[in-house]
Amino acid sequence: MKKKFFIRAASILVTGSLSYCGIILLAIFLGLTHWIPNFYSNSGGIGQFLLRMRELRKVEDVNVVFVGSSHAYRGFDPREFSTKGIAAFNMGSTSQTPFNSYFLLKRYLPVNKPEVVVMELYWDMLTQDGLESTIDIVSNTEIEGEFVEMVAASKNSLAFKSLLITALQRLHTPLDYVEQKESGTDVYINGGFTQSLLEENSLSEEHLAKLDSMVVEPSDFQLNYLDKIIGLCKERDIKLVFVVAPVTTEYKAKIINYMAYSEILSTIAAKNGILFLDYNHREDFEMETRYDFYDQDHLTQRGVRKFNEQLIRDFKFFNIINPEAASSGTTKNL
Amino acid sequence: MLFNSLEFLIFFPTVVILYFSLPHRFQWLLLLVASYTFYMFWRVDYALILIFSTIVDYICGRMMGRVPEGMQEKRKPWLWLSLLSNLGILFAFKYFNFFSSAAEDLALLLDMEYASPVFEFLLPMGISFYTFQTMSYSIDVYYGRIAPEKHFGVFALFVSFFPQLVAGPIERAGNLLDQLKQKHSFNYQLAGSGIQLMAWGFFKKVVIADRLAPMVNQVYNHPTEYEGIPLILATVFFAFQIYCDFSGYSDIAIGAARVMGFQLMVNFRSPYFATSVKDFWSRWHISLSTWFRDYLYIPLGGNRVVKWRWYYNLFIVFLVSGLWHGANWTFIIWGALHGFYQIFGTATEKERNIIAQKLLLHRVPALYRFIQIATTFFLICLAWVFFRANSLSDALYITANMFEGIPESAAAIMNDEYAKTKLLYLNQLREIFYLSSIAVIFLIIIEFADRGTDLKRILSNLPVPVKIAFYGMAGALIVLMGNFTEAEFIYFQF
Numbered sequence: 001m002k003k004k005f006f007i008r009a010a011s012i013l014v015t016g017s018l019s020y021c022g023i024i025l026l027a028i029f030l031g032l033t034h035w036i037p038n039f040y041s042n043s044g045g046i047g048q049f050l051l052r053m054r055e056l057r058k059v060e061d062v063n064v065v066f067v068g069s070s071h072a073y074r075g076f077d078p079r080e081f082s083t084k085g086i087a088a089f090n091m092g093s094t095s096q097t098p099f100n101s102y103f104l105l106k107r108y109l110p111v112n113k114p115e116v117v118v119m120e121l122y123w124d125m126l127t128q129d130g131l132e133s134t135i136d137i138v139s140n141t142e143i144e145g146e147f148v149e150m151v152a153a154s155k156n157s158l159a160f161k162s163l164l165i166t167a168l169q170r171l172h173t174p175l176d177y178v179e180q181k182e183s184g185t186d187v188y189i190n191g192g193f194t195q196s197l198l199e200e201n202s203l204s205e206e207h208l209a210k211l212d213s214m215v216v217e218p219s220d221f222q223l224n225y226l227d228k229i230i231g232l233c234k235e236r237d238i239k240l241v242f243v244v245a246p247v248t249t250e251y252k253a254k255i256i257n258y259m260a261y262s263e264i265l266s267t268i269a270a271k272n273g274i275l276f277l278d279y280n281h282r283e284d285f286e287m288e289t290r291y292d293f294y295d296q297d298h299l300t301q302r303g304v305r306k307f308n309e310q311l312i313r314d315f316k317f318f319n320i321i322n323p324e325a326a327s328s329g330t331t332k333n334l
Numbered sequence: 335m336l337f338n339s340l341e342f343l344i345f346f347p348t349v350v351i352l353y354f355s356l357p358h359r360f361q362w363l364l365l366l367v368a369s370y371t372f373y374m375f376w377r378v379d380y381a382l383i384l385i386f387s388t389i390v391d392y393i394c395g396r397m398m399g400r401v402p403e404g405m406q407e408k409r410k411p412w413l414w415l416s417l418l419s420n421l422g423i424l425f426a427f428k429y430f431n432f433f434s435s436a437a438e439d440l441a442l443l444l445d446m447e448y449a450s451p452v453f454e455f456l457l458p459m460g461i462s463f464y465t466f467q468t469m470s471y472s473i474d475v476y477y478g479r480i481a482p483e484k485h486f487g488v489f490a491l492f493v494s495f496f497p498q499l500v501a502g503p504i505e506r507a508g509n510l511l512d513q514l515k516q517k518h519s520f521n522y523q524l525a526g527s528g529i530q531l532m533a534w535g536f537f538k539k540v541v542i543a544d545r546l547a548p549m550v551n552q553v554y555n556h557p558t559e560y561e562g563i564p565l566i567l568a569t570v571f572f573a574f575q576i577y578c579d580f581s582g583y584s585d586i587a588i589g590a591a592r593v594m595g596f597q598l599m600v601n602f603r604s605p606y607f608a609t610s611v612k613d614f615w616s617r618w619h620i621s622l623s624t625w626f627r628d629y630l631y632i633p634l635g636g637n638r639v640v641k642w643r644w645y646y647n648l649f650i651v652f653l654v655s656g657l658w659h660g661a662n663w664t665f666i667i668w669g670a671l672h673g674f675y676q677i678f679g680t681a682t683e684k685e686r687n688i689i690a691q692k693l694l695l696h697r698v699p700a701l702y703r704f705i706q707i708a709t710t711f712f713l714i715c716l717a718w719v720f721f722r723a724n725s726l727s728d729a730l731y732i733t734a735n736m737f738e739g740i741p742e743s744a745a746a747i748m749n750d751e752y753a754k755t756k757l758l759y760l761n762q763l764r765e766i767f768y769l770s771s772i773a774v775i776f777l778i779i780i781e782f783a784d785r786g787t788d789l790k791r792i793l794s795n796l797p798v799p800v801k802i803a804f805y806g807m808a809g810a811l812i813v814l815m816g817n818f819t820e821a822e823f824i825y826f827q828f
Contacts, residue, residue: 002354005522008802009529015806016813023810035765037545038814157340157818 024165028172040162043139043169044180047073047094050140051180052192056089061113063321064088066192067101068120068245069133074298075120075245078191080308086321090192092120093137097130098225100137103150105232116239116321119229122297123244123261126218126226130154135162142175143167185294195301198294208250208289211296216261223268230272239320242269246279246307247297248289275318277311285310335375337586338540338818345372346590353594358517362488365514365594369496373459380458383423388493390419391468392486395475399482409476416472420465427455428462432661460500462658466625468493471507473629480508488514495596497587501580503601503621510598518595528592530790533808535585538578540816542777545770546575547817549760550722557728561735562743564757569736571760572722573715574774577605580619604781609706611675611713622658626651648680649673659721664729668720675713769815 024036033039044050047070063086066076073092081088089112091104101119109117134154138147143166151159180188187195233240242265252258262278269276279285287293292303299307315321335341349368356364374381394416398409425433434450441448471492474480483489492511498504553560553568560568584601591598601621608614615623634647649670656669695702716733723729746753759767783789793801 002520002522005520005525008526008798011802012805012809015802016809017806019803019807019810020813023814034763035769036814037766037769038816038818 021164021168024168025171028169038158038161039165040135040158041139041165041169042094042136043166044178045136045139046181046183047136048180048183048186048188048194049093049136050178051188052091052093053141054176055190055192056091056108056112059089059112062087062089063114064116064118065105065108065112065114066090066092066118066120067096067104068092069096069122069125070094070194070298071122071245071247072096072118072120073192073194074196075304075307076118076311077189077193077195077301077304077308079189079193080305081312082191084312086312086315088191089114092192093133095125095128095130095132095136097125097128097133098222098229099130099153100133100150102225102228102232103146103153104137105229107144107146109232109236109238114238116241116315117229117233118241118243119226120243120245121265123216123218123255123258126222127216129156129219129221131156131158134159138162138166139169140175140178143170195304196294196298199300199302200291201289201294201296201300203248203289203296208248208296211251211254213254213256215256216258218261218264223264226268230268230274234272240272240274241315241320242274242276243311244278244280246285246287246292246299246303248287248293249280250289251296252280275320277314279307279310335372337583337590338536338544341375350593353518354520361518362485362491362514365495366487366491369491369494369499372496373494373499376459377456380456383427383458383461384464384494385490387420387423387465387468388490391416391472391493392483392489394472395482395489396484398472398475403478406476413472413476417469420469424461424465426453427458429657429661463502463504464493464499466622466658467504470504470625470629474507480511483507483511485515495591497590497596498598501583501587502619503584503587503599504625505598505621510596513596521595524595525593526794527790528589528594530793530805531589531592532586533589533805533812535582535587535589536816537808537812538582538585538777540818541812542770542773543575543579543582544817544819545766545773545815546571546578549762549767549770550575552761554722554724554728554732557723557732557735560757562737562739563747564743564760565732565736566740567758568760569715569719569722569732571770571774573606573711573718574777576718576721577602578777604785606711606714606778607707607781607785608710608714609703610710611672611679614710614714615672615676622655626655630654645677645680648676652676663726664720664723667726667729668717671717671720675717773815 024033024039027033027036027039033041042049052073064081066072066088068075069092071092073090076088076090076092078088078090091101091108093100093104096104098119098121105117131154134150134156135158138151138159139162141147143163148163151163185197187197189195230240244262244265255261258280262281265278266276268274287303287306292300292306294300335345345368349364352364353361370381370384373384394412397412401408431450431452434452438448438450471480471483475482483492488511491514492505492507495505495510495514550568550572553564554572557565581602588598588601599621601619603617603620605614605617608617631647631651634650635643636647637644639647650673652669652673653666654669655672656665656667659665659668690696690702695705719732719736720726720729723732743753743757747758755761755764780789793804796804
């Protein structure tokens with residue numbers, strides 16, 4: 001009786017798994033994936049990570065790589081660095097947390113051999129589980145060891161589903177043939193940057209005043225991966241820089257424990273000899289809410305320019321990278 | 335631990351395999367350890383309340399058992415001790431802050447100074463369920479309906495049996511205690527039917543309830559942004575959300591117990607096919623409504639009293655039922671509204687029958703039945719507004735504006751894509767809205783069909799390969815369509 005039960009249960013499990021894959025494949029081939037709520041894929045979707053990864057595969061050595069969330073891929077413009085002779089590539093992606101950055105760096109540091117890794121540490125990313133970015137990365141890259149490892153380390157069933165869906169999608173459309181979905185206000189710029197065409201925001205004072213207050217509590221999980229990134233860079237003798245990109249002063253004011261958050265990063269940085277630059281917290285750098293941001297926390301191109309110019313000056317001042325020396329380097333294949 | 339979690343997916347098969355592998359004398363111990371593990375996944379320290387309630391009721395039961403039958407007076411102090419302990423726990427954790435703040439409001443009204451103390455307790459999960467279960471045990475022992483349980487371990491398992499511990503069904507000792515002592519061998523039919531019921535429960539929970547929840551929350555958390563169609567839609571969706579959430583839990587609980595050979599009581603019987611509010615309460619949360627019938631309504635005199643007292647009894651029972659659901663005025667009004675429905679329904683039964691006859695509705699029974707079901711559903715939905723609303727003022731706003739501006743919202747939905755997303759899809763993707771609606775219609779069809787035909791029998795008579803393919807496909811669809819964010823069951827808060 002028990003044997004019969006287990007045989008039938010196993011048969012149902014196998015049939016169920018086959019049906020699961022079959023329904024997904026059918027939806028992919030019929031173009032009906034939007035009717036499956038649990039179709040966890042961001043292939044060619046928001047964040048333009050597909051284009052970024054497609055370009056990265058052709059890039060060899062660079063001086064600087066940037067990692068982080070939208071604050072990174074919308075905040076560090078490689079063109080600004082290039083004018084100073086610094087070859088840079090932006091590996092930022094949607095909601096990329098230190099957990100995700102670690103696996104991206106593990107995969108690409110040996111290939112791109114940067115001298116400097118700049119980590120943008122928007123506070124929200126240290127409180128998340130990294131699932132959104134895991135799905136984004138898996139959806140827009142080839143299925144590679146580091147990313148399978150990332151899925152396993154996420155211990156989240158949705159990440160596994162996303163990996164399976166990606167594998168099935170590749171049967172229909174190989175990665176090279178996936179198309180990037182259009183976004184009306186965003187343009188992809190070589191070097192991994194996403195430029196917003198918006199030149200200002202229309203946020204009212206009332207709206208900004210009504211933003212929810214927040215207490216930031218970085219998770220041990222993300223802090224642990226921050227440590228792993230430090231180790232990874234030390235192993236390869238790469239300079240690591242922590243940066244918190246500017247947000248509107250109104251938005252920053254809503255972070256009740258901002259100083260404590262900044263202190264956590266500053267302590268980690270000091271302990272490991274890492275330069276920590278917080279652009280929300282210095283007197284010699286000011287941004288204008290209306291024209292430097294297109295929303296409460298993302299920069300317009302004017303804001304990006306101001307921010308990047310200051311960052312390059314800081315790099316020079318702290319001797320992180322010498323623009324002149326960098327420009328005399330050899331393989332800057334961008 | 336949540337039924338809809340990865341932990342349960344590992345926990346349950348492990349417990350079942352161990353249960354059927356162990357000798358009978360150790361089975362209760364395994365289930366007891368499993369039940370406490372299940373509970374402590376949520377919070378370890380609150381298991382102490384469960385232990386306290388178990389010890390007190392065990393002692394009270396044993397002490398009452400020592401008093402010979404017919405000398406109930408001597409049993410009374412032990413019954414009181416049991417009732418006061420359980421009600422005391424409930425009061426302290428669930429109602430203290432509510433009554434304290436009500437006292438403060440009253441003092442303010444009387445121009446007196448009173449600052450109410452507030453205790454920041456987290457409501458122990460399932461407290462209303464297990465305290466009611468143990469109180470019924472004590473009352474049954476008091477009246478001599480059952481013998482007190484001598485085996486402390488088995489009694490502790492009766493209080494904490496994990497399938498029904500946190501959200502019922504509220505079992506009676508007469509049904510469950512004996513089963514806990516019996517030897518259960520693996521039964522293929524029971525295991526199959528239990529898993530089938532669990533799958534149906536999961537479907538109701540993750541595909542219907544948890545998909546409807548974001549749409550309902552959108553409207554009920556910002557009610558003043560809406561009027562007309564979205565308020566109606568969100569309320570109807572809530573009716574199905576709460577039904578699928580709660581009956582889904584019951585199905586999983588009953589199914590899980592059935593896999594191990596236990597028969598728990600039925601808790602729902604297609605409540606939205608009820609033809610009157612009275613009928614609704616014989617189909618909705620049956621284990622609670624029969625509890626109130628047996629331990630409150632009948633002791634109050636039931637309907638064997640003068641008319642005004644009968645109505646009073648009905649009203650009190652529903653008022654208490656409202657309070658059982660939550661320490662908030664919205665729940666009390668929800669209960670009072672149901673009490674009013676019951677009284678009005680009873681008082682006007684004759685007149686309503688006369689009207690129906692004059693309208694010749696008796697000649698078209700299907701139409702008459704449809705009108706009765708629709709009217710009952712409307713009344714139930716109206717009461718759900720108070721149950722779901724975040725505050726009394728929100729509930730009043732929703733009831734006042736539900737039928738306002740319907741033509742305007744309809745016109746906006748027809749002509750404007752943005753309005754369609756906000757007012758029809760309730761800020762969800764179009765596909766989610768349609769899939770959820772289709773799932774609700776599917777549920778209605780299945781429940782309607784199940785009234786006349788035995789769907790389970792039809793299914794079990796299918797050839798084995800067809801059955802396997804059907805179950806496999808159904809499982810795949812649940813995984814693809816469900817919302818697996820590990821949302822808690824609504825009734826956990828009660």
